[in-house]
Amino acid sequence: MKVTVSSGNNINGTLVLPLFEGTTSAPNSAEGIHTALKSQINRVLDDGDFKAKANTTMSLYGTDGGKAILVGLGKEDKANNNTYREAGATIVASHKKSHGDEMTVMFTTDDIDAMTAFAEGMMLRDYSFDRYQQSKDDEEKTTLAARINCGESAASELSLAIDHATAVVSGVHLSRDLGNTPPNDMYPMAFAEMAEAWAEDYDHVNVEIINYEEAIRKGMGGLVAVGMGSARKPCMVIFTLNGQHSGRHPVLVGKGITFDTGGISLKPGANMDEMKYDMGGSATVFGTMEALAASGHKGKVVGITCMAENMPSSNAQRPGDVITTLSGKTIEVLNTDAEGRLVLSDGLWKAGTDYDAEYIIDFATLTGACVVALGHEATGLWSNDEDFRTRIHETSKDAGELAWPMPLLPAFEKEMTDSKIADTRNLGAGRWGGANTAAAFLKQFVPQRGEGDDAEDIPWAHMDIAGTYWGAKTNKTVGHGATGVHVRTLVKFINGE
Numbered sequence: 001m002k003v004t005v006s007s008g009n010n011i012n013g014t015l016v017l018p019l020f021e022g023t024t025s026a027p028n029s030a031e032g033i034h035t036a037l038k039s040q041i042n043r044v045l046d047d048g049d050f051k052a053k054a055n056t057t058m059s060l061y062g063t064d065g066g067k068a069i070l071v072g073l074g075k076e077d078k079a080n081n082n083t084y085r086e087a088g089a090t091i092v093a094s095h096k097k098s099h100g101d102e103m104t105v106m107f108t109t110d111d112i113d114a115m116t117a118f119a120e121g122m123m124l125r126d127y128s129f130d131r132y133q134q135s136k137d138d139e140e141k142t143t144l145a146a147r148i149n150c151g152e153s154a155a156s157e158l159s160l161a162i163d164h165a166t167a168v169v170s171g172v173h174l175s176r177d178l179g180n181t182p183p184n185d186m187y188p189m190a191f192a193e194m195a196e197a198w199a200e201d202y203d204h205v206n207v208e209i210i211n212y213e214e215a216i217r218k219g220m221g222g223l224v225a226v227g228m229g230s231a232r233k234p235c236m237v238i239f240t241l242n243g244q245h246s247g248r249h250p251v252l253v254g255k256g257i258t259f260d261t262g263g264i265s266l267k268p269g270a271n272m273d274e275m276k277y278d279m280g281g282s283a284t285v286f287g288t289m290e291a292l293a294a295s296g297h298k299g300k301v302v303g304i305t306c307m308a309e310n311m312p313s314s315n316a317q318r319p320g321d322v323i324t325t326l327s328g329k330t331i332e333v334l335n336t337d338a339e340g341r342l343v344l345s346d347g348l349w350k351a352g353t354d355y356d357a358e359y360i361i362d363f364a365t366l367t368g369a370c371v372v373a374l375g376h377e378a379t380g381l382w383s384n385d386e387d388f389r390t391r392i393h394e395t396s397k398d399a400g401e402l403a404w405p406m407p408l409l410p411a412f413e414k415e416m417t418d419s420k421i422a423d424t425r426n427l428g429a430g431r432w433g434g435a436n437t438a439a440a441f442l443k444q445f446v447p448q449r450g451e452g453d454d455a456e457d458i459p460w461a462h463m464d465i466a467g468t469y470w471g472a473k474t475n476k477t478v479g480h481g482a483t484g485v486h487v488r489t490l491v492k493f494i495n496g497e
């Protein structure tokens with residue numbers, strides 16, 4: 001979708017009117033509307049036929065020409081940017097062929113952030129994954145175009161803000177494309193090749209691939225153990241943006257299980273196809289790198305994606321194996337289906353030792369237990385630094401991608417480090433608190449900065465997106481499939497917004 005800004009009052013195509021509850025007539029600025037359409041709008045508003053409740057719409061077709069879609073913003077005193085973003089998404093979701101490809105939006109506000117959020121919502125929702133459908137491929141594809149009418153003084157600022165949002169949305173859509181790609185085409189080295197191809201479009205990005213043989217040589221025992229059971233071998237893909245800069249910088253880490261059968265601890269068959277989304281953490285990292293690169297981010301950012309396919313085979317790891325990770329710490333593998341934490345152990349260690357990490361954030365579809373706790377409504381958020389955790393929580397709220405604080409307790413750490421024969425165990429003692437024990441396990445592989453008495457914690461956060469990366473029916477910005485969640489949160493957070 002192409003969104004442009006105009007400081008005029010002309011209407012191209014269908015008029016879109018975002019309205020608060022209690023509005024009784026069309027805004028005065030709506031001059032260019034056909035008279036019959038305008039009186040029709042005024043009548044449905046005045047009669048209360050359209051109450052402008054949040055995310056409701058009404059289509060009107062004027063008798064003397066012109067079409068309009070009214071969209072509700074709910075109560076004015078409750079509205080924020082998320083209200084506008086959802087309303088924008090709702091418009092695209094309810095857009096029909098009869099509305100045509102062109103829309104003109106007229107706001108009753110001149111708030112730049114609100115108008116940008118609305119445009120962002122429209123662009124986010126204008127997504128479909130149809131590259132595997134011949135019928136849809138043959139259909140003539142039309143591109144929606146939206147024009148935002150605003151006052152002259154706001155036009156240039158709004159235009160810049162919408163350009164930024166367009167770049168960020170390209171990252172969200174990339175993350176969704178990666179997540180939706182079926183697992184026969186999305187395997188570790190395929191992801192790596194996509195990353196390499198992507199890097200060709202930008203001057204200031206670099207992609208490094210650590211292949212299977214190198215991973216073995218370097219001692220990435222977690223990544224190797226999970227991936228060795230598959231004919232399609234594991235790899236680590238490292239994205240660097242603006243690597244020419246020195247000094248501390250954010251490091252993002254992603255779980256990238258391109259398919260999770262559970263391994264020898266095989267999962268039940270029902271809905272196993274959904275485990276193609278188990279690389280959602282790596283898709284979040286890749287999508288964020290795209291959003292940052294496309295929006296011209298100037299600082300250095302590194303993304304580490306841990307890619308493997310978890311398969312049962314004669315080469316697969318077994319429950320009972322003890323593996324040595326990059327950190328030197330050993331893990332007793334009690335369940336091969338708790339594989340995400342194994343690949344992340346190497347990614348986290350590398351993040352804190354090979355880079356001058358200002359902070360580390362990992363993304364992982366890590367546990368079913370997190371979905372039990374928070375449903376599809378919020379990401380689980382753990383951190384070794386309360387202030388850091390609060391800042392991520394606040395940013396996620398503003399982005400409309402809620403991440404909810406969860407506890408990183410010493411008791412959980414104890415549970416994961418009391419293996420009789422290894423330094424750690426990859427399974428809790430019981431099933432309770434499974435999302436928390438997983439987070440406590442990961443903490444064992446976050447290195448400290450400096451040594452001896454000077455050693456200090458690197459701020460680290462773990463985000464369990466098992467419930468929010470897909471299947472989020474209440475997420476208005478997505479039709480179905482991968483959500484691309486947290487690309488927007490991360491861009492805001494990294495930009496210090």
Ligand code: BES
Nearest residue numbers: 278335337338339365366367368369466
């Ligand atoms: N990828 C799954 C977690 C998952 C479950 C993501 C449902 C999305 C939806 C993960 O690798 C896994 O299998 N976790 C196990 C851990 C257990 C064996 C300790 C789980 O949650 O059951």
Ligand code: MN
Nearest residue numbers: 260337338339
């Ligand atoms: Mn698993």
Ligand code: ZN
Nearest residue numbers: 257260278340
């Ligand atoms: Zn998994």
